[in-house]
Amino acid sequence: MNAIEVKGVWRIFKTREGIVEALKDVNLEIRKGELFGLLGPNGAGKTTLIRILTTLLLPTRGKAYVLGYDTSTEELKIRPLINMVSGGEYSGYGLLTVKENLWMFSQFYGIPGKIAKKRIYEFAEKLRFKDILNKKVRNLSTGQRQKMNIARGFLTDPKVIFLDEPTLGLDVEVAREIRKFVKSWIMERDNRTVVLTTHYMHEAEQLCDRVAIINEGRIIAVDTVENLKKRISSEFSLVIKVSPKVDISWISSIDGVLKYLCREEENGMRLRIIMDKEESIGDLVDGFIKRGGKINYLNKEEPTLEDVFLKLTGRGLE
Ligand SMILES: Nc1ncnc2c1ncn2[C@@H]1O[C@H](COP(=O)(O)OP(=O)(O)OP(=O)(O)O)[C@@H](O)[C@H]1O
Ligand SMILES: [Mg+2]
CATH class of the missing domain: 3.40.50.300 (P-loop containing nucleotide triphosphate hydrolases)
Incomplete structure (x- = not known):
């Protein structure tokens, strides 16, 4: 039972x-x-x-x-x-x-x-x-x-x-x-x-x-x-901090980007991008720079439970 x-x-x-x-x-x-x-x-x-x-x-x-x-x-x-x-x-x-x-x-x-x-x-x-x-x-x-x-x-x-x-x-x-x-x-x-x-x-x-x-x-x-x-084992997430805030509507169109989450921070924003193509990281970085964004931080991370949640629901937890 x-x-x-x-x-x-x-x-x-x-x-x-x-x-x-x-x-x-x-x-x-x-x-x-x-x-x-x-x-x-x-x-x-x-x-x-x-x-x-x-x-x-x-x-x-x-x-x-x-x-x-x-x-x-x-x-x-x-x-x-x-x-x-x-x-x-x-x-x-x-x-x-x-x-x-x-x-x-x-x-x-x-x-x-x-x-x-x-x-x-x-x-x-x-x-x-x-x-x-x-x-x-x-x-x-x-x-x-x-x-x-x-x-x-x-x-x-x-x-x-x-x-x-x-x-x-x-x-x-x-x-x-x-x-x-x-x-x-x-x-x-x-x-x-x-x-x-x-x-x-x-x-x-x-x-x-x-x-x-x-x-x-x-x-x-x-x-x-x-x-x-494991459900998302081939994927990774990229954490990027950009300042100032710039347009981000283009991110989904980058090849290999599956989902992303953006949180506004003082003077800028913090993005968590789930992707499955390392070769596209360069295009992402270029995209921000082209729009006047400066990249202050960039880190590639193993998937967390939060990524699983983001992938399944298209939104963040907190
Ligand atoms: N007594 C109630 N009358 C009307 N709506 C209710 C009632 N209790 C819960 N709800 C609604 O049902 C939904 C689920 O609420 P619930 O409290 O179960 O969520 P939760 O997951 O516990 O959220 P939280 O993390 O904020 O505690 C919400 O939209 C809430 O507004
Ligand atoms: Mg509750």
Whole structure:
């Protein structure tokens, strides 16, 4: 049995502005024991899918199963087996300390006292927040607060845990500690499943066994990061910084250019061009110079997950 099965799920929202198709015919299987990533840009439908899987939202059409149970009709069977943590979430009571909050949650969840205590200290150790256990939650920094939220999510020892952008807006160090914790948590246990959403490429790359790329409500690829990269193995990307900003409409007409992305920067622009013909690099450089652009930086790079995304969707992630 798979940890998760999604079969032909649609989710449509009716708003005053019109109809939003947040999920369009999503099909997905996630195996037990996988650390699975849902990767997609803002508004792709990641949170909507997580809300359906955590039984907080019904699909408009289709079926979703968690550990064999139907999310639409068997939510009471599913809920004790799962947990969820979102990035930037404000859970807990500000006037209580971190330890008191975690204890309170453990009692809500019905975890025996001794076990709860042991887990709180274990997670505080592993996530490096022992020093704040007696600090009031209202005085925590964003990173400290998120460490507590993560601990809260894992406290119930869930069979499946959903992490919706768990490192959103955190500094590099805290994000790394959280990723390390998630990875070791799943490695040290049998048959636990983690489903995580992110729009950070490197997070998916470092952490996930397999990744589903989701864009505009559709899953457009599911594979290991390695295999996703192989799909574009004959290709490379060229990163170029040009100043000032010049016309770029001609780039697609250069032989060997497959897709490109342009970000405006102060006094100029940064382009990421996916191509499969080294001989065309000269034509590209000439093209910029002819239009009055000065090339300040040029680097040829191996394909990244971001390139896979760009190739599949024609757009960037962030
Ligand atoms: N309750 C709702 N009512 C109306 N529209 C909604 C609702 N929830 C989500 N949507 C719309 O559905 C689409 C998908 O949203 P969702 O939050 O699932 O995206 P996401 O991938 O999680 O994005 P982000 O990276 O910004 O968190 C968006 O267009 C959003 O505006
Ligand atoms: Mg979201």
